[in-house]
Amino acid sequence: DARVTQTPRHKVTEMGQEVTMRCQPILGHNTVFWYRQTMMQGLELLAYFRNRAPLDDSGMPKDRFSAEMPDATLATLKIQPSEPRDSAVYFCASAASLQPQHFGDGTRLSIL
């Protein structure tokens, strides 16, 4: 089965450090999503791309978060500088034009 691959699976770093999370979407999927899972909010959409173009990043704190798709096989989510409140599990998902989305297994981020 084709899968969305996320790296790293776990990341622990100190406050103020830059964090980069990577996602390889399923081949042929043209829409890529970044979500954050927290206990209080469940799954929050941070940003998404279609055909590598950013369509919506309204869920993302713009001052410290950035999302890019340098090519069709790689999406990145960067936090700089990181803060303890950014600690969460970050999921990437991909989809063909219509639903459903297929999720990766997430990056568990801990900011100390």
Add this chain to the structure above:
Amino acid sequence: DQQVKQNSPSLSVQEGRISILNCDYTNSMFDYFLWYKKYPAEGPTFLISISSIKDKNEDGRFTVFLNKSAKHLSLHIVPSQPGDSAVYFCAAISLTGTASKLTFGTGTRLQVTL
């Protein structure tokens, strides 16, 4: 403002019995609804969906019911099995809109006991 709500954070059901997970939504533009299942340390996996033109969709032990007038949907699992123990997320989207954003609920943790 939570547009998709799962008001029960957890549910415990005995093996063999029916599990009913509920979901309410507020946005009348939503026209497609999905349920995802999530095991610990894994990403959510798609389980079943329903379009707003239907009121029921069945797939094996899983059935989703949609009540548009009440803006309510439910997932029925019959019979429940221990392997069904997971967190279940309800999600909704407007396919006729210009965005492709899924809006998720906060999840219900189902525990199926022996």
